[in-house]
Amino acid sequence: MQAFAVLLERLSLTTSHAARRVLLLDYLKAAPDPDRGLGLALLTGDLKITRAKPAMMRQLAESRIDTELFHLTHEFVGDLAETVSLVWPVRRAVNRAPDLSEVVEGLSRATPSDVPALIEAWLDALDIDGRWALLKLSSGAVKIRLPLALVFDALAGWRPERSQMLSPSMLAEVWHATRAPYIGLFDWIEGRGPRPDLAVAGRFRPLMRTRPLDVAADLSGLIPTRYAAEWKWDGLRVQAVREGGVARLYSQTGQDLTPAFPDLMRGLTFDGVIDAELAALRDGDAAPFSDLAPRLKPRTLNTRLIADHPVALIAFDLLYAAGADLRDLGFKQRRERLETLVREQADDRLRVSPLISFDDPSQLAALRNSPPAPGLGQTIGLVLKPWDAPYLSGPSDQLWLTWKRAPNRMNAVLLYAQRNGDPTPRTALELTFGLWKDGVLTPVGKALCTLAGEDRKRIEHFIRDHTVERFGPVRRLRAEPDHGLVAAISYEGVQQSRRHKSGITLRAPTLEGLRHDISPAQADTTDSLAHAPSA
Numbered sequence: 001m002q003a004f005a006v007l008l009e010r011l012s013l014t015t016s017h018a019a020r021r022v023l024l025l026d027y028l029k030a031a032p033d034p035d036r037g038l039g040l041a042l043l044t045g046d047l048k049i050t051r052a053k054p055a056m057m058r059q060l061a062e063s064r065i066d067t068e069l070f071h072l073t074h075e076f077v078g079d080l081a082e083t084v085s086l087v088w089p090v091r092r093a094v095n096r097a098p099d100l101s102e103v104v105e106g107l108s109r110a111t112p113s114d115v116p117a118l119i120e121a122w123l124d125a126l127d128i129d130g131r132w133a134l135l136k137l138s139s140g141a142v143k144i145r146l147p148l149a150l151v152f153d154a155l156a157g158w159r160p161e162r163s164q165m166l167s168p169s170m171l172a173e174v175w176h177a178t179r180a181p182y183i184g185l186f187d188w189i190e191g192r193g194p195r196p197d198l199a200v201a202g203r204f205r206p207l208m209r210t211r212p213l214d215v216a217a218d219l220s221g222l223i224p225t226r227y228a229a230e231w232k233w234d235g236l237r238v239q240a241v242r243e244g245g246v247a248r249l250y251s252q253t254g255q256d257l258t259p260a261f262p263d264l265m266r267g268l269t270f271d272g273v274i275d276a277e278l279a280a281l282r283d284g285d286a287a288p289f290s291d292l293a294p295r296l297k298p299r300t301l302n303t304r305l306i307a308d309h310p311v312a313l314i315a316f317d318l319l320y321a322a323g324a325d326l327r328d329l330g331f332k333q334r335r336e337r338l339e340t341l342v343r344e345q346a347d348d349r350l351r352v353s354p355l356i357s358f359d360d361p362s363q364l365a366a367l368r369n370s371p372p373a374p375g376l377g378q379t380i381g382l383v384l385k386p387w388d389a390p391y392l393s394g395p396s397d398q399l400w401l402t403w404k405r406a407p408n409r410m411n412a413v414l415l416y417a418q419r420n421g422d423p424t425p426r427t428a429l430e431l432t433f434g435l436w437k438d439g440v441l442t443p444v445g446k447a448l449c450t451l452a453g454e455d456r457k458r459i460e461h462f463i464r465d466h467t468v469e470r471f472g473p474v475r476r477l478r479a480e481p482d483h484g485l486v487a488a489i490s491y492e493g494v495q496q497s498r499r500h501k502s503g504i505t506l507r508a509p510t511l512e513g514l515r516h517d518i519s520p521a522q523a524d525t526t527d528s529l530a531h532a533p534s535a
Contacts, residue, residue, distance in 0.1 A: 001098050001103055001126065001130055002097050002126070003035070003039075003100075004031070004035065004039045004042075005126070005127075005130040005132065005134075006129060007023060007024070007027045008132075008136070011024075011144050011146075012144060017150055017153075020146065021150055021154045021157070022154075028158075029158070031100075033186065034181035034183060035099055037181025037183060037186065038100050038101055039100055040180070040181075041182075042142055043142070043144060043146045045255075046179075047104070047180050048140050049104065049107050049108070049138055049139075050140035051107045051110065051112075051115050052119055052135060052138035053139070054139070056115070056116055057081070057135060057139070058070075060116060060119065060120055061083070061084045061088065065089060073086070080135075081132055081136050081141060082132055084123075085123075085128050085129075088131055095122075095125035097125050097130060098126075103137070103138070107138055119134070119135075119138060122134055148172070148253045148255065149253050152168035152169075153168055156168045159189065159191070168206075169393035172254055172393070173198060173203075173204075173206055174196050174198065175204075175254065177197065178196050184196045201243050201246040202241050202243060202247070202248045203241070204239060204248070204250045204254040205239065205319050205327075206254075206393035207393060208275065208391050208392060208399075208400060209399050210383070210400040211401055212401075213403045215403075215405070215406050215407070217403060219364060219365075219403075220361055220362070222384070224358055224359055224360065226386060226387060227384045227385060227387065228335070228384070228385045228387055229355065229358055229364060229383070229384055229385075230316055230353050230354070230383045231353060231354065231356065231371070231382065232380050232381040232382055232403075233277040233378065234378045234380045235286065235289060235292055235314070236277065236279075237251075237252045237277055238251060238252065238257065238277070239273060239276075240273070240276055240313055242265075242270055242272065243271060247266075247268075248265075249265055257278075259301070260295055260296060260297075260301065261278075261311060262301075263311075264312075268313075268347060268350055269347075270341055270344075272318060273320035274313065274318055274319070274341075275315070275316060275318070275319060276313040276317075276353075277353070278312075278313060279313075279314055280311055285378070286312075288378055289493060289495060290495030290507075292311065293495055294308075295309050295311060312349045312350065312351060314352075315338055315342060315350060315351065315353065316338075316352070317334055317335070317338060318335075318337050318341060319391055321337060326391070327390060327392075329391075330388040331386065331387055331388070331389050331391075334391065335355075338352060356382065364384075364403070368381055368403060369405045369406065380405060380492060380493070381405045383403070384401040385400050386398045407490040407510070408529070409488060409489065409490050409491075410524045410528070410529065411486050411488060411489075411518060411522070411523045412434060412444070412487055412489050412524065413484050413485065413520045414431050414459070414484065414485045414486075414487055415434045415476065415479050417430070417431055417432075417459075418431075418432075418473050429448070430449070431459075432445070432446045433445060433446075433447070433489060434479070435523060435525055435528075435529075436524070436525045436526070437501075437502050437525060441520070441523075443501065443502065444504055444526065445489075445491070445505050447489065447510055462477065462485050481521035486515040487512070487513065487515065488512040488513050489509050489511060490512050491506040491507060491510070492506075492508040493506070493508075494507065504529070506529075
């Protein structure tokens with residue numbers, strides 16, 4: 001338990017991918033089974049415990065210290081678990097610090113009336129960090145969520161001499177065939193056991209990798225007969241799986257999205273594994289990503305939310321069908337089988353992404369920026385696929401090529417700055433920018449400052465000399481019509497947001513540089529944004 005507590009604290013103090021990867025790998029190598037697997041499950045969201053309620057935690061604390069003192073401390077600290085862990089007066093006994101597996105097993109087996117006594121005894125046996133971690137995990141409040149891509153990256157570096165076998169794509173394939181505490185997975189990684197059996201219905205398969213092309217890429221050397229061209233949709237890439245009576249919908253990193261889309265998975269009856277774009281529908285056509293966003297993180301999934309935001313799968317590849325793995329076949333063969341499967345499905349919630357006919361690469365640039373049909377209005381570029389390429393999840397010279405259209409651009413005023421804890425200097429600064437709305441500068445998004453040279457120096461000097469308020473690590477900058485910094489921001493689209501006073505936020509904003517030639521009064525307004533969401 002103490003080792004997991006130390007890991008949790010250290011992860012909370014850094015957002016760096018590289019640093020978190022090292023911390024996770026060190027923990028997994030040092031912790032015994034099954035503690036390390038249970039800790040990993042808690043950090044990836046595969047395991048969640050909600051046995052300790054806030055009221056119970058308060059009652060335990062108030063049984064040990066003065067009630068008024070506790071309330072004053074809680075008001076000052078803010079976080080309940082942190083407050084209890086700091087003020088808890090330990091009653092020294094023969095208690096030893098519990099293992100993580102003891103805590104998980106004890107809470108899972110305990111009756112509601114037994115939970116307070118268990119928590120109290122463990123609090124006496126742990127130090128401050130251990131108490132904080134105990135209260136967080138037992139109340140389901142472990143806010144740190146490690147993306148699976150980081151987990152696979154860490155596990156791939158476990159044994160360098162087996163780096164080819166332990167590639168992130170192979171680990172992704174095995175991960176979804178195992179369950180916490182992943183003892184078989186760790187035995188395989190450490191060379192003590194065989195690879196876990198992959199014959200598990202409904203598991204995730206690593207997706208085909210893509211390589212982005214520069215917006216101004218020259219495709220004059222591309223041979224039309226060797227490539228298929230498709231639209232890149234403004235949705236979410238997913239993998240839809242139906243096999244052995246199991247239906248799952250995964251994100252491109254393997255996160256299970258099925259609970260958020262029960263209407264979609266119940267309506268489809270195909271047998272296989274499909275690579276597709278999950279898109280919102282508006283009047284039967286693909287809608288902007290902003291229409292899909294409410295379905296991705298709903299507080300409460302209800303019939304109204306489902307009815308107001310219908311979705312469909314726009315399929316573009318078939319990995320598995322009729323009991324056969326198709327990934328070694330060329331794209332042309334997989335595409336033919338996909339079209340047959342979709343025709344047999346006969347459900348408008350599953351449709352095939354149309355191919356783009358072209359005789360010369362020069363035609364693609366025009367099509368990318370001006371789709372010819374209204375139903376294609378929510379595309380954001382093109383995808384080029386070698387006809388003979390197998391479905392590959394690792395490095396290859398036959399990857400799909402994504403060619404996005406030129407991004408939208410605007411001039412915005414920098415409003416806030418925050419150090420995000422990343423040790424890499426070029427990405428350590430997060431900037432909030434805003435536009436004019438009804439005569440007031442209102443925030444519309446954030447972007448990391450990746451600038452260097454004189455622009456970077458000017459931003460750093462401006463933060464130092466023109467901070468008007470501080471909120472912890474956040475600095476509010478001077479921003480007035482005739483005084484402030486104006487930045488050129490590129491972005492892919494606009495979506496509604498309740499978090500911002502402007503009512504909108506930008507998708508994939510990037511700080512391009514500073515506009516030394518204009519004043520804040522000349523910055524753009526929210527009404528001028530391209531692709532603004534409809535009401």
